[in-house]
Amino acid sequence: MGYAEKRGEYWRGRYKVDAGKYDTVKDSIGATIRFRTRREAEQAANDAESKVRAGVRRDEVSGRITFGDFVNRWYSAQDLAASTMQNYRRHIEEHLLPTFEHTAVADILPAEVTIWEKKERAAGYAESSIKTWRATLHLILADAVEEGLRDFNPASRRRGRGKRAGRSRSRGPEKAITTALGVLLIAERAALLSGRDDEFVAVVTKGFTGMRWGELVGLEAGYVRPAAIRVEWQLYELDSGELHRCPPKDDSHRTIDLPDWLDRLLAEHVARTRRKACGCHQRVYVFSGHRPPKGAVGRPGPTLVDVARRAGVSSATASAALNHPQVVHEVTRARITAAIADLGYVRGGASGELAAHWRRTNFATWLFQPAVTGWYPTKGRLKVRPVPVLGEPWPGIPVRGRNAAGRADACWLPVAPGLTPHGLRHTHRTLMEELGTPAKLADERMGHADGSVQARYTHVTPVMRARLLDGLTQLWEAAVTERRVMAPRSPVVVLDRLLTGSD
Known part of the structure; x- marks a missing residue:
């Protein structure tokens, strides 16, 4: 004692x-x-x-423990979601330990935190990222204060500190959004880039439901229900490459109502693809990856689907022309042969096995951004370059393989510069604002929580839901009509059916 x-x-x-x-x-x-x-x-x-x-x-x-020793013990004591633990680890190892590791917890001063923050800013990091890292430092040191290792938290910000004009420094650029027609055009291009219809359905679903990326990738077939999607899980991609199945952000479990046209689009997609259970989670997901899994043997290049689209025939007809040419009409066979030459198609050039799931970077870099901007990113010695396409049929079939740019005769104009996959979520919320959707219903659909008193006294009614679905249907029908004016047909089969009104 x-x-x-x-x-x-x-x-x-x-x-x-x-x-x-x-x-x-x-x-x-x-x-x-x-x-x-x-x-x-x-x-x-x-x-x-x-x-x-x-x-x-x-x-x-005595308060003399170093920050490095304390934060190791602090991290081990946390019991949070895998995604949160990964983020904390990254913040600590990459941004906090290099500066504070050997400093005693009791010796960290507010001025040192400010100097660290300035160095991070000078290194070119985004203001929002620095704010997040400082919040992690504040949390760690707040626990040190509770344990009696410090008298105060040096990472706290004094209210009103500094020049008033400096407050705008943490304000990021305005998020890029698009229109309902923009969603349709981007979805069509993404499908052309991937060589299949899946990406068309996925981009449209994201743009007209506001689902988060992880929720879309983690959408299981069993949760696509009549006139609704049930959001119960997401797939969160960890730094190790593992896709972790976990509850949606902030436990935002919810049911998203679907307009009739989107309900049919998803139901037909599920019936058409008939996915098998993935090897990583043993569950059947609505969407799969568009490329061979990492390490699979294969050569990138145009697919048979690309050839069929270029020739204006079905994939089965293109396959028959290669394997049983005698059963295909001579004129059709000539079109398919010309398409093969134009695209540089090589039989067996790509592996038939696809990855079980999209990877965020892969999807955003090689499908979404080229579809949005019309440009491929830098890769190795290749600088940013336009997506080379053959202009017929409109909006053009991407050319792949050697000398693709030399064989192309057109390229794409940008649809919505600066748009990201997450920007489709902003787009959906903005579309709901245009339609006059009550905030209570909009928050429910987005998976947001409003703790205000006003929210407690507002309730969602069937009339509100029906009005929103009618509004989304009108936006979609107007977008399809505008797209039909641009060209009456599409190389993307699922969109072509919508444009022509065929089943």
């Missing part, structure tokens, strides 16, 4: 640290604390001794 010791005009607390060894209660900088009363000194000494008995190291009791 600790005890108080009279030292002239003050008391100091003494506590046992080992057999026959005692220490004095000290503050965060290692100076002996002078207590006014004996009772205060005894209480502080007892608290310090209880920490020693609990196994806390002596340097921690």
Whole structure:
């Protein structure tokens, strides 16, 4: 048990640290604390001794533990979602430890935090990222304060500190959005780039439901229900490459109502693709990856689907022309042969096995961004370059393989510069605002929570839902009409059926 010791005009607390060894209660900088009363000194000494008995190291009791040692223990004690643990680890290892690892927790000063923040900004990091890392530092040091290792949190921001004009520094650029027609055009291009209809259905679904990326990738076939999608899970991609199946962000489980046209589009897609259970989760997902899995043997290039689209025939007819040419009409066979030459198609050039799921970077880099901007990104020695396409049939079939640019006769104009896959979520929320959707229903659909008093007194009704679905249907029908004016047909089969009105 600790005890108080009279030292002239003050008391100091003494506590046992080992057999026959005692220490004095000290503050965060290692100076002996002078207590006014004996009772205060005894209480502080007892608290310090209880920490020693609990196994806390002596340097921690005195506040001299380094930030590196403390944060290792702090991280091990967390029990959070895998995605959150991954983010904390990245923040700590890449941005906090390089500066604070060997500094005692008690010695970290507000000025040092400010200097660290300036260095991160000078290194070119986004203001929003720096704000996130500082929030992690604040959380760690707040726990250090609770444990008595510090008297205050040096990462706290003083309200109104600095120039008023400086407040706008943390404001990021406005998020790019698009229109209902933009969603349709991007979806069509993504399908042309992937060589299949899946990406058309996926992009349209994301643009007209506002689902998060992980929720779309993790959409299981069993949760596509009549006139609705049930959001129960998401697939979160960890740094290791593993896709972790976990609840949606902030536990935003919800049911998203679907307009009739989108309900049919998804139902037909599920019936057409007939996915098998993936090897990683043993579950059947609505969407799969568009490329061979990592490490699979294969050569990139145009697919048989690309050839069929170029020739204006079905994939079965194109296959028959290669395998049983005698059953295909001579004129049709000539078109298919010309398409093969134009596209540079090589039989067996690509593996038939596809990855079980999209990868965020793969999808955004090689499908979404080229569809949005009309440009491929830098790859190796290749600089950014236009997507080479053959202009017929409109909007053009992407050319792949050697000398693709030389064989192309057209390229795409941008649809919505700066748009990202997450920007489709912003787009959906904006479309709902245009339709006058009540905030309560919009938040429910997006998976957002409003804790205000007003939200508690507002409720979603069937009339609100029906009005929103009618509005989304009108937007979609208008987009299809505008697209039909541009060209009456599409190389994307599922869109071609919508344009021509065929089943």
